[in-house]
Amino acid sequence: MKNKEDKPGQAILTVKNLNAFYRERGTKGGSRRQILYDISFSMQEGEILGLVGESGSGKSTLVKTLLGIHKDYHGEILHYSSRPQMVFQDPYGSLNPSRKINWILEEPLRLAGGFSKAERQEKVMQMLHKVGLEEKLAERYPRQLSGGQRQRVGIAAALMLKPRLLIADEPISALDVTIQSQILNLLLTLHEEMGLSILFISHDLRVIYQMCERILILNDGAICEEGPCSEVIFSPVTDYTKALLRAAGLEPL
Ligand SMILES: Nc1ncnc2c1ncn2[C@@H]1O[C@H](COP(=O)(O)OP(=O)(O)O)[C@@H](O)[C@H]1O
Ligand SMILES: [Mg+2]
Incomplete structure:
Protein backbone atom coordinates (compact mmCIF):
# COMPACT_ATOMS: atom_id res chain seq x y z
CA MET A 1 0.00 0.00 0.00
CA GLN A 85 -1.83 23.42 3.93
CA MET A 86 -3.43 21.77 6.96
CA VAL A 87 -5.81 18.90 7.48
CA PHE A 88 -7.30 19.03 10.98
CA GLN A 89 -8.41 16.38 13.41
CA ASP A 90 -11.93 17.74 13.51
CA PRO A 91 -12.99 19.08 10.13
CA TYR A 92 -16.24 20.27 11.69
CA GLY A 93 -14.36 22.95 13.56
CA SER A 94 -12.60 24.17 10.44
CA LEU A 95 -15.54 24.16 7.99
CA ASN A 96 -17.80 27.22 8.08
CA PRO A 97 -21.15 25.77 9.28
CA SER A 98 -23.26 28.46 7.59
CA ARG A 99 -21.88 27.86 4.09
CA LYS A 100 -22.46 25.12 1.55
CA ILE A 101 -19.58 22.83 0.55
CA ASN A 102 -19.47 24.57 -2.81
CA TRP A 103 -18.76 27.94 -1.18
CA ILE A 104 -16.26 26.44 1.26
CA LEU A 105 -14.21 24.85 -1.52
CA GLU A 106 -14.35 27.95 -3.71
CA GLU A 107 -13.15 30.19 -0.90
CA PRO A 108 -9.38 29.51 -1.19
CA LEU A 109 -9.62 30.28 -4.92
CA ARG A 110 -11.58 33.50 -4.29
CA LEU A 111 -8.99 34.62 -1.75
CA ALA A 112 -6.12 33.77 -4.10
CA GLY A 113 -7.88 35.65 -6.92
CA GLY A 114 -7.46 35.30 -10.67
CA PHE A 115 -10.14 32.66 -11.28
CA SER A 116 -13.51 33.28 -12.95
CA LYS A 117 -16.67 31.85 -11.36
CA ALA A 118 -16.76 29.15 -14.05
CA GLU A 119 -13.12 28.21 -13.44
CA ARG A 120 -13.72 28.03 -9.69
CA GLN A 121 -16.75 25.79 -10.20
CA GLU A 122 -14.82 23.50 -12.51
CA LYS A 123 -12.00 23.19 -9.99
CA VAL A 124 -14.43 22.46 -7.17
CA MET A 125 -16.08 19.67 -9.16
CA GLN A 126 -12.69 18.18 -10.12
CA MET A 127 -11.61 18.26 -6.48
CA LEU A 128 -14.82 16.58 -5.29
CA HIS A 129 -14.06 13.72 -7.69
CA LYS A 130 -10.46 13.57 -6.53
CA VAL A 131 -11.47 13.10 -2.89
CA GLY A 132 -14.22 10.61 -3.72
CA LEU A 133 -17.32 12.76 -3.17
CA GLU A 134 -20.35 13.09 -5.42
CA GLU A 135 -20.98 16.45 -7.09
CA LYS A 136 -24.39 16.78 -5.47
CA LEU A 137 -22.72 17.14 -2.05
CA ALA A 138 -21.59 20.61 -3.18
CA GLU A 139 -25.10 21.85 -2.38
CA ARG A 140 -25.06 20.58 1.21
CA TYR A 141 -23.96 22.14 4.46
CA PRO A 142 -21.21 20.55 6.60
CA ARG A 143 -23.76 19.34 9.18
CA GLN A 144 -25.53 17.35 6.47
CA LEU A 145 -22.44 15.21 5.81
CA SER A 146 -21.05 12.20 7.66
CA GLY A 147 -17.78 12.49 9.58
CA GLY A 148 -15.88 10.75 6.78
CA GLN A 149 -17.43 13.00 4.11
CA ARG A 150 -16.55 16.07 6.17
CA GLN A 151 -12.93 14.96 6.45
CA ARG A 152 -12.88 14.47 2.66
CA VAL A 153 -14.12 18.06 2.32
CA GLY A 154 -11.39 19.16 4.76
CA ILE A 155 -8.78 17.47 2.58
CA ALA A 156 -10.33 18.95 -0.58
CA ALA A 157 -10.24 22.45 0.92
CA ALA A 158 -6.57 22.00 1.81
CA LEU A 159 -5.75 20.93 -1.75
CA MET A 160 -7.62 23.64 -3.69
CA LEU A 161 -4.50 25.76 -4.13
CA LYS A 162 -2.34 22.75 -5.05
CA PRO A 163 0.11 22.84 -2.15
CA ARG A 164 3.19 20.60 -2.39
CA LEU A 165 3.13 19.87 1.35
CA LEU A 166 0.15 18.81 3.44
CA ILE A 167 0.33 18.76 7.23
N1 LIG B 1 -1.99 27.93 23.94
C1 LIG B 1 -1.25 27.32 24.88
N2 LIG B 1 -0.80 27.98 25.99
C2 LIG B 1 -0.05 27.34 26.92
N3 LIG B 1 0.32 26.05 26.85
C3 LIG B 1 -0.10 25.34 25.77
C4 LIG B 1 -0.90 25.92 24.73
N4 LIG B 1 -1.15 24.97 23.80
C5 LIG B 1 -0.55 23.85 24.23
N5 LIG B 1 0.09 24.06 25.41
C6 LIG B 1 0.88 23.07 26.16
O1 LIG B 1 1.95 22.64 25.35
C7 LIG B 1 2.19 21.24 25.51
C8 LIG B 1 2.16 20.56 24.16
O2 LIG B 1 0.84 20.64 23.63
P1 LIG B 1 0.49 20.18 22.15
O3 LIG B 1 1.48 20.77 21.21
O4 LIG B 1 -0.94 20.48 21.90
O5 LIG B 1 0.72 18.60 22.25
P2 LIG B 1 0.17 17.41 21.33
O6 LIG B 1 -0.35 17.98 20.06
O7 LIG B 1 1.35 16.50 21.14
O8 LIG B 1 -0.90 16.71 22.13
C9 LIG B 1 1.12 20.74 26.48
O9 LIG B 1 1.69 20.66 27.75
C10 LIG B 1 0.06 21.81 26.43
O10 LIG B 1 -0.62 21.89 27.65
MG1 LIG C 1 -2.18 17.76 19.07
Whole structure:
Protein backbone atom coordinates (compact mmCIF):
# COMPACT_ATOMS: atom_id res chain seq x y z
CA MET A 1 0.00 0.00 0.00
CA LYS A 2 2.65 2.51 0.96
CA ASN A 3 5.38 3.65 -1.32
CA LYS A 4 8.64 2.79 0.35
CA GLU A 5 10.98 3.37 -2.57
CA ASP A 6 13.95 5.49 -1.79
CA LYS A 7 13.48 8.61 -3.84
CA PRO A 8 16.45 10.85 -3.25
CA GLY A 9 14.88 14.22 -3.80
CA GLN A 10 14.93 17.82 -2.89
CA ALA A 11 14.11 19.05 0.56
CA ILE A 12 10.63 20.58 0.84
CA LEU A 13 11.04 21.59 4.49
CA THR A 14 14.06 21.96 6.74
CA VAL A 15 13.88 22.70 10.45
CA LYS A 16 17.02 23.57 12.42
CA ASN A 17 17.31 23.86 16.19
CA LEU A 18 13.73 24.88 16.72
CA ASN A 19 12.82 25.80 20.30
CA ALA A 20 9.26 26.95 21.07
CA PHE A 21 7.69 28.42 24.18
CA TYR A 22 4.31 29.26 25.70
CA ARG A 23 3.60 31.87 28.27
CA GLU A 24 2.27 29.95 31.29
CA ARG A 25 -1.50 30.19 31.38
CA GLY A 26 -2.68 32.88 33.75
CA THR A 27 0.69 34.55 34.17
CA LYS A 28 1.47 38.02 32.98
CA GLY A 29 4.90 39.01 31.82
CA GLY A 30 6.34 36.22 33.93
CA SER A 31 7.22 32.65 33.20
CA ARG A 32 7.63 31.16 29.79
CA ARG A 33 7.47 27.42 29.46
CA GLN A 34 9.58 25.65 26.87
CA ILE A 35 7.55 23.20 24.79
CA LEU A 36 9.91 22.23 21.95
CA TYR A 37 13.62 21.53 22.42
CA ASP A 38 16.14 21.81 19.61
CA ILE A 39 14.02 20.14 16.93
CA SER A 40 15.95 19.49 13.70
CA PHE A 41 14.77 17.50 10.69
CA SER A 42 14.33 17.68 6.97
CA MET A 43 11.53 16.45 4.71
CA GLN A 44 12.04 15.44 1.10
CA GLU A 45 9.77 16.31 -1.81
CA GLY A 46 7.19 13.51 -2.18
CA GLU A 47 7.85 11.97 1.23
CA ILE A 48 5.34 10.99 3.90
CA LEU A 49 7.03 11.72 7.21
CA GLY A 50 5.42 10.48 10.41
CA LEU A 51 5.51 12.45 13.64
CA VAL A 52 4.51 10.40 16.68
CA GLY A 53 4.29 11.23 20.34
CA GLU A 54 1.96 11.00 23.30
CA SER A 55 -0.72 13.60 23.87
CA GLY A 56 0.97 16.74 25.19
CA SER A 57 4.38 15.94 23.66
CA GLY A 58 4.24 19.07 21.48
CA LYS A 59 3.07 17.77 18.07
CA SER A 60 0.45 20.46 17.47
CA THR A 61 2.78 23.16 18.77
CA LEU A 62 5.32 22.07 16.17
CA VAL A 63 2.63 22.29 13.47
CA LYS A 64 1.53 25.77 14.57
CA THR A 65 5.13 26.94 14.62
CA LEU A 66 5.82 25.53 11.14
CA LEU A 67 2.75 27.34 9.80
CA GLY A 68 3.72 30.64 11.37
CA ILE A 69 0.67 30.65 13.67
CA HIS A 70 2.77 30.24 16.82
CA LYS A 71 5.43 32.92 16.93
CA ASP A 72 7.25 32.45 20.24
CA TYR A 73 10.20 30.40 19.00
CA HIS A 74 13.78 30.56 17.87
CA GLY A 75 15.52 28.43 15.29
CA GLU A 76 15.21 28.09 11.55
CA ILE A 77 12.22 26.99 9.47
CA LEU A 78 12.90 26.81 5.74
CA HIS A 79 10.02 26.13 3.33
CA TYR A 80 11.01 25.34 -0.23
CA SER A 81 7.53 25.39 -1.72
CA SER A 82 4.30 27.36 -1.55
CA ARG A 83 2.60 27.58 1.82
CA PRO A 84 1.84 24.15 3.32
CA GLN A 85 -1.83 23.42 3.93
CA MET A 86 -3.43 21.77 6.96
CA VAL A 87 -5.81 18.90 7.48
CA PHE A 88 -7.30 19.03 10.98
CA GLN A 89 -8.41 16.38 13.41
CA ASP A 90 -11.93 17.74 13.51
CA PRO A 91 -12.99 19.08 10.13
CA TYR A 92 -16.24 20.27 11.69
CA GLY A 93 -14.36 22.95 13.56
CA SER A 94 -12.60 24.17 10.44
CA LEU A 95 -15.54 24.16 7.99
CA ASN A 96 -17.80 27.22 8.08
CA PRO A 97 -21.15 25.77 9.28
CA SER A 98 -23.26 28.46 7.59
CA ARG A 99 -21.88 27.86 4.09
CA LYS A 100 -22.46 25.12 1.55
CA ILE A 101 -19.58 22.83 0.55
CA ASN A 102 -19.47 24.57 -2.81
CA TRP A 103 -18.76 27.94 -1.18
CA ILE A 104 -16.26 26.44 1.26
CA LEU A 105 -14.21 24.85 -1.52
CA GLU A 106 -14.35 27.95 -3.71
CA GLU A 107 -13.15 30.19 -0.90
CA PRO A 108 -9.38 29.51 -1.19
CA LEU A 109 -9.62 30.28 -4.92
CA ARG A 110 -11.58 33.50 -4.29
CA LEU A 111 -8.99 34.62 -1.75
CA ALA A 112 -6.12 33.77 -4.10
CA GLY A 113 -7.88 35.65 -6.92
CA GLY A 114 -7.46 35.30 -10.67
CA PHE A 115 -10.14 32.66 -11.28
CA SER A 116 -13.51 33.28 -12.95
CA LYS A 117 -16.67 31.85 -11.36
CA ALA A 118 -16.76 29.15 -14.05
CA GLU A 119 -13.12 28.21 -13.44
CA ARG A 120 -13.72 28.03 -9.69
CA GLN A 121 -16.75 25.79 -10.20
CA GLU A 122 -14.82 23.50 -12.51
CA LYS A 123 -12.00 23.19 -9.99
CA VAL A 124 -14.43 22.46 -7.17
CA MET A 125 -16.08 19.67 -9.16
CA GLN A 126 -12.69 18.18 -10.12
CA MET A 127 -11.61 18.26 -6.48
CA LEU A 128 -14.82 16.58 -5.29
CA HIS A 129 -14.06 13.72 -7.69
CA LYS A 130 -10.46 13.57 -6.53
CA VAL A 131 -11.47 13.10 -2.89
CA GLY A 132 -14.22 10.61 -3.72
CA LEU A 133 -17.32 12.76 -3.17
CA GLU A 134 -20.35 13.09 -5.42
CA GLU A 135 -20.98 16.45 -7.09
CA LYS A 136 -24.39 16.78 -5.47
CA LEU A 137 -22.72 17.14 -2.05
CA ALA A 138 -21.59 20.61 -3.18
CA GLU A 139 -25.10 21.85 -2.38
CA ARG A 140 -25.06 20.58 1.21
CA TYR A 141 -23.96 22.14 4.46
CA PRO A 142 -21.21 20.55 6.60
CA ARG A 143 -23.76 19.34 9.18
CA GLN A 144 -25.53 17.35 6.47
CA LEU A 145 -22.44 15.21 5.81
CA SER A 146 -21.05 12.20 7.66
CA GLY A 147 -17.78 12.49 9.58
CA GLY A 148 -15.88 10.75 6.78
CA GLN A 149 -17.43 13.00 4.11
CA ARG A 150 -16.55 16.07 6.17
CA GLN A 151 -12.93 14.96 6.45
CA ARG A 152 -12.88 14.47 2.66
CA VAL A 153 -14.12 18.06 2.32
CA GLY A 154 -11.39 19.16 4.76
CA ILE A 155 -8.78 17.47 2.58
CA ALA A 156 -10.33 18.95 -0.58
CA ALA A 157 -10.24 22.45 0.92
CA ALA A 158 -6.57 22.00 1.81
CA LEU A 159 -5.75 20.93 -1.75
CA MET A 160 -7.62 23.64 -3.69
CA LEU A 161 -4.50 25.76 -4.13
CA LYS A 162 -2.34 22.75 -5.05
CA PRO A 163 0.11 22.84 -2.15
CA ARG A 164 3.19 20.60 -2.39
CA LEU A 165 3.13 19.87 1.35
CA LEU A 166 0.15 18.81 3.44
CA ILE A 167 0.33 18.76 7.23
CA ALA A 168 -2.20 16.33 8.68
CA ASP A 169 -2.53 16.65 12.48
CA GLU A 170 -4.30 13.53 13.80
CA PRO A 171 -6.55 13.47 10.71
CA ILE A 172 -8.40 10.29 11.64
CA SER A 173 -8.51 10.49 15.44
CA ALA A 174 -12.05 11.92 15.48
CA LEU A 175 -13.46 9.40 12.98
CA ASP A 176 -15.24 6.07 13.40
CA VAL A 177 -12.84 3.15 13.11
CA THR A 178 -14.59 1.90 9.97
CA ILE A 179 -14.00 5.24 8.22
CA GLN A 180 -10.39 5.69 9.34
CA SER A 181 -8.77 3.40 6.78
CA GLN A 182 -10.77 5.03 3.95
CA ILE A 183 -9.27 8.40 4.82
CA LEU A 184 -5.77 6.92 5.13
CA ASN A 185 -6.17 5.32 1.71
CA LEU A 186 -7.34 8.62 0.24
CA LEU A 187 -4.24 10.38 1.58
CA LEU A 188 -2.00 7.64 0.16
CA THR A 189 -3.71 7.90 -3.23
CA LEU A 190 -3.28 11.68 -3.29
CA HIS A 191 0.36 11.23 -2.29
CA GLU A 192 0.91 8.88 -5.21
CA GLU A 193 -1.16 10.69 -7.83
CA MET A 194 -0.03 14.23 -7.06
CA GLY A 195 3.40 13.50 -5.59
CA LEU A 196 2.14 15.26 -2.49
CA SER A 197 4.45 15.41 0.54
CA ILE A 198 2.67 14.77 3.84
CA LEU A 199 3.75 15.46 7.39
CA PHE A 200 1.50 12.91 9.06
CA ILE A 201 0.93 13.30 12.77
CA SER A 202 -0.51 10.69 15.08
CA HIS A 203 -0.23 9.35 18.60
CA ASP A 204 -0.69 5.84 17.17
CA LEU A 205 2.36 4.02 15.80
CA ARG A 206 0.16 1.46 14.08
CA VAL A 207 -1.33 4.14 11.86
CA ILE A 208 2.06 5.71 11.24
CA TYR A 209 3.39 2.31 10.17
CA GLN A 210 0.66 2.06 7.52
CA MET A 211 1.37 5.51 6.14
CA CYS A 212 4.97 6.57 6.47
CA GLU A 213 8.41 5.86 5.11
CA ARG A 214 10.23 7.62 7.91
CA ILE A 215 9.32 8.52 11.50
CA LEU A 216 10.23 11.11 14.09
CA ILE A 217 9.40 10.26 17.70
CA LEU A 218 8.65 13.23 19.93
CA ASN A 219 8.99 12.84 23.69
CA ASP A 220 8.35 15.86 25.91
CA GLY A 221 9.12 18.27 23.09
CA ALA A 222 12.34 16.65 21.88
CA ILE A 223 13.00 14.14 19.11
CA CYS A 224 14.18 11.04 20.92
CA GLU A 225 14.36 8.66 17.98
CA GLU A 226 14.09 8.83 14.19
CA GLY A 227 14.68 6.71 11.15
CA PRO A 228 13.02 4.57 8.50
CA CYS A 229 9.66 3.28 9.70
CA SER A 230 10.66 -0.37 9.63
CA GLU A 231 13.82 0.25 11.68
CA VAL A 232 12.13 2.32 14.36
CA ILE A 233 9.24 -0.12 14.66
CA PHE A 234 11.20 -3.36 14.54
CA SER A 235 14.30 -2.24 16.43
CA PRO A 236 13.24 0.57 18.75
CA VAL A 237 16.05 2.04 20.81
CA THR A 238 14.38 4.10 23.52
CA ASP A 239 11.99 2.92 26.23
CA TYR A 240 9.61 5.68 25.16
CA THR A 241 9.32 4.22 21.64
CA LYS A 242 8.84 0.74 23.12
CA ALA A 243 6.01 2.08 25.26
CA LEU A 244 4.37 3.72 22.21
CA LEU A 245 4.62 0.37 20.40
CA ARG A 246 2.92 -1.40 23.29
CA ALA A 247 0.21 1.28 23.39
CA ALA A 248 -0.43 0.62 19.68
CA GLY A 249 -0.64 -3.12 20.29
CA LEU A 250 2.67 -3.75 18.49
CA GLU A 251 4.98 -5.58 20.90
CA PRO A 252 8.62 -4.65 20.44
CA LEU A 253 10.52 -7.65 19.12
N1 LIG B 1 -1.99 27.93 23.94
C1 LIG B 1 -1.25 27.32 24.88
N2 LIG B 1 -0.80 27.98 25.99
C2 LIG B 1 -0.05 27.34 26.92
N3 LIG B 1 0.32 26.05 26.85
C3 LIG B 1 -0.10 25.34 25.77
C4 LIG B 1 -0.90 25.92 24.73
N4 LIG B 1 -1.15 24.97 23.80
C5 LIG B 1 -0.55 23.85 24.23
N5 LIG B 1 0.09 24.06 25.41
C6 LIG B 1 0.88 23.07 26.16
O1 LIG B 1 1.95 22.64 25.35
C7 LIG B 1 2.19 21.24 25.51
C8 LIG B 1 2.16 20.56 24.16
O2 LIG B 1 0.84 20.64 23.63
P1 LIG B 1 0.49 20.18 22.15
O3 LIG B 1 1.48 20.77 21.21
O4 LIG B 1 -0.94 20.48 21.90
O5 LIG B 1 0.72 18.60 22.25
P2 LIG B 1 0.17 17.41 21.33
O6 LIG B 1 -0.35 17.98 20.06
O7 LIG B 1 1.35 16.50 21.14
O8 LIG B 1 -0.90 16.71 22.13
C9 LIG B 1 1.12 20.74 26.48
O9 LIG B 1 1.69 20.66 27.75
C10 LIG B 1 0.06 21.81 26.43
O10 LIG B 1 -0.62 21.89 27.65
MG1 LIG C 1 -2.18 17.76 19.07
